[in-house]
Amino acid sequence: PGHSHWSYEDLQHWGVGHPDCKRTMQSPINIDTSKTIFSPQLRPIQLSGYSLPANEKLKLRNNGHTVVLELPKSLAITGGYAQQYQAVQLHLHWGSPRGPGSEHTVNGHRFAAEIHVVHYNTKYESFQQAMVNPDGLAVLGAFLEVGPRENLYYQEILEHLQDIQREGEEVLVSGFNIAGLLPENLKLYFHYNGSLTTPPCYESVKWTVFNQTMLLSHNQMSMLEMSLRNDDNKALQNNYRPVQNLNGRQVLASFQTTLLLTKQLPAGNDNSAEEGHSSSSFHAGDVLAVLFGVLFAVTALAFLLYIYKHRSQNARLDSPTKLKVIYTAATTENTV
Numbered sequence: 001p002g003h004s005h006w007s008y009e010d011l012q013h014w015g016v017g018h019p020d021c022k023r024t025m026q027s028p029i030n031i032d033t034s035k036t037i038f039s040p041q042l043r044p045i046q047l048s049g050y051s052l053p054a055n056e057k058l059k060l061r062n063n064g065h066t067v068v069l070e071l072p073k074s075l076a077i078t079g080g081y082a083q084q085y086q087a088v089q090l091h092l093h094w095g096s097p098r099g100p101g102s103e104h105t106v107n108g109h110r111f112a113a114e115i116h117v118v119h120y121n122t123k124y125e126s127f128q129q130a131m132v133n134p135d136g137l138a139v140l141g142a143f144l145e146v147g148p149r150e151n152l153y154y155q156e157i158l159e160h161l162q163d164i165q166r167e168g169e170e171v172l173v174s175g176f177n178i179a180g181l182l183p184e185n186l187k188l189y190f191h192y193n194g195s196l197t198t199p200p201c202y203e204s205v206k207w208t209v210f211n212q213t214m215l216l217s218h219n220q221m222s223m224l225e226m227s228l229r230n231d232d233n234k235a236l237q238n239n240y241r242p243v244q245n246l247n248g249r250q251v252l253a254s255f256q257t258t259l260l261l262t263k264q265l266p267a268g269n270d271n272s273a274e275e276g277h278s279s280s281s282f283h284a285g286d287v288l289a290v291l292f293g294v295l296f297a298v299t300a301l302a303f304l305l306y307i308y309k310h311r312s313q314n315a316r317l318d319s320p321t322k323l324k325v326i327y328t329a330a331t332t333e334n335t336v
């Protein structure tokens with residue numbers, strides 16, 4: 001149902017039935033951080049309504065190309081974009097045990113997987129109307145990498161994949177905090193104008209790609225890569241489109257990508273190592289190192305001040321004592 005006959009083996013021919021796939025502002029792209037433009041006016045992305053109660057059930061579906069989680073319209077982007085966007089669905093792109101499968105790349109590096117949270121501009125009546133307009137869609141993208149721990153938020157999705165192995169199958173999933181699927185740090189991101197990365201490839205997406213990555217356990221990444229089957233009943237793997245030509249487009253960055261300054265930014269990112277959220281890229285260790293450095297300097301300074309004060313105090317006491325001693329010694333000698 002609603003399944004058009006395109007596949008990732010057939011990438012070169014997407015343009016035949018879907019002419020927009022051959023246009024000049026296509027996605028995904030490689031993000032070259034030496035060429036991004038620092039834009040301080042890019043404010044932190046703000047999400048609202050993302051925390052869902054467990055009694056709210058969401059549809060999770062294998063559509064033959066990916067796994068899609070339908071999202072209620074209470075979820076919205078309320079900051080970071082000039083207009084209001086409400087959520088429609090989220091889905092993932094991945095590789096196989098033999099190689100990574102993110103869609104965007106950063107400095108030529110492909111990450112293990114990528115999440116896309118799709119929103120549409122509320123000034124349009126529906127997602128279908130929004131998707132054909134240049135400012136119609138906002139997609140939040142984040143990279144997934146293998147880390148040491150199980151990610152509890154991703155587990156809410158991954159544990160159901162075994163129930164939707166075949167194309168068209170769906171299952172209901174209990175609500176949870178959807179924001180947990182995205183990085184904690186929503187201040188650091190790249191922004192550019194692009195397209196849907198699957199047919200019909202409409203050039204209607206204002207992309208946000210976060211700089212912080214999400215961590216899943218090795219076992220979880222395997223579940224993502226091994227659980228689903230496509231319409232040919234073959235393993236659903238490597239469901240990513242190759243990077244497209246920039247054709248003169250600019251990629252903006254909300255932060256300075258090249259200077260040392262980027263190392264200082266995470267000071268505002270309090271809980272990058274917080275349990276459960278499992279995101280990386282910047283480390284609390286860096287902040288701690290600076291903190292201990294400052295503490296050491298303050299302690300050393302206090303110690304030096306103490307010594308200095310003590311010495312001048314002794315100097316003041318010294319002279320009369322010495323005089324007294326000399327005086328006493330003299331009188332003793334005289335008496336004897």
Ligand SMILES: *[C@@H]1O[C@H](CO)[C@@H](O)[C@H](O)[C@H]1NC(C)=O
Nearest residue numbers: 134191192193249250251252
């Ligand atoms: C995206 O397109 C809009 C409308 O053409 C333009 O105003 C904006 O500057 C573009 N953004 C970037 C990052 O190039």
Ligand SMILES: *[C@@H]1O[C@H](CO)[C@@H](O)[C@H](O)[C@H]1NC(C)=O
Nearest residue numbers: 033106210211212257258262
């Ligand atoms: C994040 O930004 C840093 C600094 O420019 C860069 O080295 C790194 O590759 C970026 N990572 C991602 C996932 O964007």
Ligand SMILES: [Zn+2]
Nearest residue numbers: 091093116197
């Ligand atoms: Zn996608």
